[in-house]
Amino acid sequence: MENITSSPAVQLRGVFKRFDNVVAVEKMDLDISEGSLMTLLGPSGCGKTTILRMIAGLETPTEGDILIKGKRVNDTPIHKRNLGMIFQNYALFPHKTIFDNVAFGLKYRHVPKSDxxxxxxxxxxxxxxxxxENRMPSQLSGGQQQRIALARAIVIEPDVLLMDEPLSALDENLREEMRREIDNLQRMLGVTTVFVTHDQREALSMSDKIVVMKDGLKQQEGGPEEVYNYPANHFVADFLGHSNFFNGEVVGLENKQVRVKANEGNEFIVESPGNWTVGARIELVIRAQKFKVFYKNQQPPEGSVNLLIGRIKDRSYMGGEVSYFVELETGTVIHAIDMAKLKPFRRGEDVGIQVAPRDCSLLSKTNGSA
Ligand SMILES: Nc1ncnc2c1ncn2[C@@H]1O[C@H](COP(=O)(O)OP(=O)(O)O)[C@@H](O)[C@H]1O
Ligand SMILES: [Mg+2]
Known part of the structure; x- marks a missing residue:
């Protein structure tokens, strides 16, 4: 009777959540497919936790519906939703053994002792x-405690795993390790997961799908490569990665390539799938990582296209990469992040800079992007 494959594991349909006069979540539609990992990504206060709490049953939507496995659950209390949850402050019970911590959800569900x-x-x-199992939480490291929290969440074989910034209390190295741990475990178990973070690297590395949010509103939804390479608007381009923005207009269309003139003076050739017309106001987006920096007298890697001259104003060495701020002849300062050469360029050095047309993207300024 029931067609399991046809409904997404979790759905939000036109969900709003208001707290007095604060709109925390606005007009949210989400489809989270069975077995996938979806990440809600956005700055603090954009409504990520509120969405998780509504899926969990800790908050009720002001408007709209929440469905789990195709069934509306707006009025289903939290203990009747089979969910695993992990939060930032792992919140193990400090006076219970690890065994009792992990077994908590099973006891609650009256699972027999041997099972x-x-x-x-x-x-x-x-x-x-x-x-x-016989240790106390205080006898484990922060990373280990977070793994126990993960064990406690999966032991009940949840329909959906909800994770709210589970890695943010961990230090950098541990965070990387836990990120892979969660990723592997999620794939192994095939458990539908909603992961919340404000960290783009976490989102890009783990997600099947990313939903970028701002002020309670969905800005873009897609796979990691899609949202990174084809940002839908200025906010997404700015939030994911380090972007350079140039306002300008389309001045020519030449076999699939668009010629744009930036207000600051430079012209760029851009490969863009959109339907552009000459005279259209645009915003050109170039990721800092897409600029190549080389000696001024060196052969440019992409021939003569989008070739600029500049002077290094500032740089910071980051090991594998160097972050440069380069002043162009027009006076504009661009941000470029390039692989570290044996001898990185120094402040004051004159350099050539180039970006390939395929590594530029265009946003329309006429249909609402800020
Ligand atoms: N219980 C609450 N009462 C009033 N306002 C709240 C409550 N919970 C969240 N908010 C507000 O809703 C907005 C979204 O919050 P939240 O979902 O926690 O964002 P995020 O998790 O993305 O940081 C914020 O403006 C926050 O102040
Ligand atoms: Mg939050």
Missing amino acids: MKNKVFKALEMVRLPGV
Whole structure:
């Protein structure tokens, strides 16, 4: 009777959430397919946690519907939704053993004792911490405690796993390790997951789909490569990666390539799939990582196209890469991040800069992008 494959595991339909006069979430539609990992990405205060809390049943939508496996759950209490949750402050029970922490959801669901033991041991193995069941949380490191929180969330075999900035309390190296851990575990279990973060690297590296949000509104939705390479508007281009922006207009159309003149004076050739017309006001977006920086007298990597001359104003060495601020002949300062050469360019040095037409993107200034 029931066609399981036809409904997404989680759906939001026209969901609004208002707190007094604050609109936390506006007109939100989401389809999260079974077994996938969707990330809600956006700055603090954009409504990410509120969405998770509504899926969990900790908040009720002011308007709209939430469906889990095709069934409307607006009025289903939290304990009747089979969800695993992990939050930033892992919140293990400090006076319970690891076993009792992991077993918590099973006890609550009246799972028989023998089953419980098997399930807890299996969950501890999955997070690669077998044998710690008799310890107390304080005897584990922060990273280990977060893995226990993960074990506690998956032990109940949830329909959906909800994670709210689970890595933000960890230091950089541990964060990278946990990111891979969560990614692998999610794929192995095939559990539908909604992951919340304000960190673009987390979002880009783990997600099947990313939903970029601002002020409660969805800005763009797509795979990591799609939102990174084809940002839908200025906000997305600015939030993901380091972007250079040039306001200007289309001055020519030449076999699939668009010639644009930036207000600051330079002209660029852009490969863009859009339907552009001469005279259209545009914003040109160039990622800092897409600019190549080379010696002024060196052969430019892309021939003569989009070739600029500039002087290094500032640079910071970051190991594998160098971040440069380069003043162009027009006076505009651009940001370029290039692979570190044996001898990175120094402040005051004259350099050639180039960007390939395929590495530029255009946003229309006439249909609402800021
Ligand atoms: N319980 C609440 N009462 C009033 N305002 C709230 C409440 N929860 C969240 N908000 C407001 O809703 C907006 C979205 O918050 P939140 O979902 O926590 O954002 P995020 O998780 O993206 O940082 C913010 O403006 C926040 O202040
Ligand atoms: Mg939050």
